[in-house]
Amino acid sequence: MKWFLKELSEYKNKPLSVSEDMNLSDDIMSRYSKYVISADDDIHVDANVFSENGDAIVTARVTGKIVVPSSRSLTPVDLPLDFSINEVYVETNLRLKEREDEGEIAFLVDDEGEIDFDKSVADNIILQIPMHILSPEEIKTGKMPEGNDWEVISEDDLAEQEANDKKVDPRLAKLKDFFNDSDN
Numbered sequence: 001m002k003w004f005l006k007e008l009s010e011y012k013n014k015p016l017s018v019s020e021d022m023n024l025s026d027d028i029m030s031r032y033s034k035y036v037i038s039a040d041d042d043i044h045v046d047a048n049v050f051s052e053n054g055d056a057i058v059t060a061r062v063t064g065k066i067v068v069p070s071s072r073s074l075t076p077v078d079l080p081l082d083f084s085i086n087e088v089y090v091e092t093n094l095r096l097k098e099r100e101d102e103g104e105i106a107f108l109v110d111d112e113g114e115i116d117f118d119k120s121v122a123d124n125i126i127l128q129i130p131m132h133i134l135s136p137e138e139i140k141t142g143k144m145p146e147g148n149d150w151e152v153i154s155e156d157d158l159a160e161q162e163a164n165d166k167k168v169d170p171r172l173a174k175l176k177d178f179f180n181d182s183d184n
Contacts, residue, residue, distance in 0.1 A: 001047065001117040005091050005109050008049055008056045015050035024122050028066070032126050037076050040065040045121060055099070055106070056089040062121055070135045072147050077135045080153070085124050089115050 001020060008016065021042040028039040044066035050057055064081045088106040091113060092095050099106035137143075144152040149183055153161070 001072045001121075003049065003056070003087065003114045003115045003117070003138060005054075005113040005115065009051045009054065012052070015048040017176060018045070018049070020045055020047075022118060022121060024125070027118065027122050028125065031122065035126060035129055035153075037067040037069055039067075039125070043116070043125070045117075046090070054091060055095060056109075056115060058085065058089065058115070058117060060117075060121070061083040062124065064125075066129075066174065068129055068136055070078065070138060071132050072134055074137055075135045075138075077133055079129065081128055083121045083128055087120060097170060111140065115124065123154060140160065142145075145184065 001018060001022070003016075004056055021044050023041050024043050025039040025041055028036055043062060043063050045060055047058060047060035049059075061084050062081055065080065066079050067076045068076070068079050070077050088099060088104060089109050090099060090106045093108065096108050106108050107120075144154070146152065
């Protein structure tokens with residue numbers, strides 16, 4: 001989805017409505033391969049675009065699916081997508097400053113006046129990835145990864161281990177006062 005700001009000026013009273021299946025797999029994988037294992041070939045976008053005082057306002061709903069690595073074990077996890085995008089595009093730095101002064105976030109179009117909404121959708125998809133995501137099996141079992149001579153433990157288990165390590169063998173408890181008595 002690409003539009004020119006000047007072309008959108010005719011959509012003041014009635015918005016341009018677009019419904020499209022987008023293939024963003026190549027773009028997402030080339031720019032965000034560290035965060036995504038695979039991107040669904042058909043991300044669906046329903047968008048309305050209209051012009052207001054020479055600016056373009058885009059409201060869109062995005063649905064689809066991507067596959068991301070589990071934050072615990074790196075196993076693939078399907079992440080369904082269903083979110084909205086609301087963006088304002090302006091042509092000049094002056095309009096950008098005015099929008100910022102009004103407390104709005106706006107984007108400056110490129111030198112040709114083109115809005116590349118494909119990149120915006122891809123960027124917003126990446127923003128939907130949670131910091132902590134687990135596979136259904138990891139959620140169900142609660143099992144942590146482990147290997148030869150190592151294991152991942154929860155913070156609660158770590159606190160419990162540290163508390164147990166601080167307990168002194170009762171046979172050695174009398175020794176803690178040994179040096180205090182010898183100072184006298």
